[in-house]
Amino acid sequence: MSRQEAVQILQTHGIKPSYQRIKIYEYLVDKKNHPTVDTIYRELSPGLPTLSKTTVYNTLKLFHSVNVVQKVMIEDNEVRFDADTSIHGHFKCLSCGEVYDFPVQKNALMYGIPEGFSITDEHIYCTGYCQDCAQVDTTLLQASS
Amino acid sequence: MSRQEAVQILQTHGIKPSYQRIKIYEYLVDKKNHPTVDTIYRELSPGLPTLSKTTVYNTLKLFHSVNVVQKVMIEDNEVRFDADTSIHGHFKCLSCGEVYDFPVQKNALMYGIPEGFSITDEHIYCTGYCQDCAQVDTTLLQASS
DNA sequence: AACCATAACTGTAATTATTACAATGTCGAT
DNA sequence: ATCGACATTGTAATAATTACAGTTATGGTT
Ligand SMILES: [Mn+2]
Ligand SMILES: [Mn+2]
Ligand SMILES: [Zn+2]
Ligand SMILES: [Zn+2]
Numbered sequence: 001m002s003r004q005e006a007v008q009i010l011q012t013h014g015i016k017p018s019y020q021r022i023k024i025y026e027y028l029v030d031k032k033n034h035p036t037v038d039t040i041y042r043e044l045s046p047g048l049p050t051l052s053k054t055t056v057y058n059t060l061k062l063f064h065s066v067n068v069v070q071k072v073m074i075e076d077n078e079v080r081f082d083a084d085t086s087i088h089g090h091f092k093c094l095s096c097g098e099v100y101d102f103p104v105q106k107n108a109l110m111y112g113i114p115e116g117f118s119i120t121d122e123h124i125y126c127t128g129y130c131q132d133c134a135q136v137d138t139t140l141l142q143a144s145s
Numbered sequence: 146m147s148r149q150e151a152v153q154i155l156q157t158h159g160i161k162p163s164y165q166r167i168k169i170y171e172y173l174v175d176k177k178n179h180p181t182v183d184t185i186y187r188e189l190s191p192g193l194p195t196l197s198k199t200t201v202y203n204t205l206k207l208f209h210s211v212n213v214v215q216k217v218m219i220e221d222n223e224v225r226f227d228a229d230t231s232i233h234g235h236f237k238c239l240s241c242g243e244v245y246d247f248p249v250q251k252n253a254l255m256y257g258i259p260e261g262f263s264i265t266d267e268h269i270y271c272t273g274y275c276q277d278c279a280q281v282d283t284t285l286l287q288a289s290s
Numbered sequence: 291a292a293c294c295a296t297a298a299c300t301g302t303a304a305t306t307a308t309t310a311c312a313a314t315g316t317c318g319a320t
Numbered sequence: 321a322t323c324g325a326c327a328t329t330g331t332a333a334t335a336a337t338t339a340c341a342g343t344t345a346t347g348g349t350t
Contacts, residue, residue, distance in 0.1 A: 018298060052300040057337070076216060076224045089257060094265065103257040105250075109271060112234060112248040116276035120239065124269050126254060131261035163327065197329045202308070
């Protein structure tokens, strides 16, 4: 994503595009890796030596408040962030730790929610083993047989 | 739930039914309130004066490891627990804080997950305003018009 | 350019949830 | 009654997040 696009998106959400905010937003959009605060801080620090972790926290909270990012919580000890705020599912591989996106059926949720409830946010995620890691298991099983 | 039923379920999952474990399990099953560790501790303490919060943590971790409970994470600062381990959705009202269960379509998830991925766990949740709280909003709006 | 008000950034301290650990208690088998 | 294994407890350590106060960057006004 170009710097100008990033600035554009932040501005249309009422966010003043500071140097740090642009860098953090670009990181999220370019990497698409659902990083934690710590990962973002660790990866951006070298090129932004004065960056404070507090700024990363503040920035993500701001982004989230105007729906520029969504939070992804799968394991209870890590909060991840995603610049793709469209409705989609997340799959975390318990072996390699990778988080994958997957499409979800439109209105998959609506179905069971009672009349009179209004929804602001919906999340779908699962855990398991990705193709690569499941593959290894299979290979090992075969090798040992 | 009777004490005997609780003991039964714990035993069939290979858990030795200690006094504390039974109390915690009964609490989860009877209240169905998706409590946090803190809530469980606070509510059981009066009738179990020696109970340690560490025991609550240990017990829930044990329960979770053998799938006697599932974790419910909706907001990033609270982990809740649910003795209903069947696949169902959770709705948290942002106004009153109540967590409601709702049914989900069978295989709602499978749909988008690529070939070769194996799923161990699936979760669906959303946030919004429950019927009671949305009602109040409507009433207020009408009153002010 | 100098000045100023405002907002953003930074680093440290405080808070909170969770886990580690070591001591103590429980309980059934011998 | 003794023993060993496991469960419980209380405290200390860890880790994530937030609060806060000082500093710096920004943009407008003179
Ligand atoms: Mn995603
Ligand atoms: Mn439930
Ligand atoms: Zn994997
Ligand atoms: Zn409500």
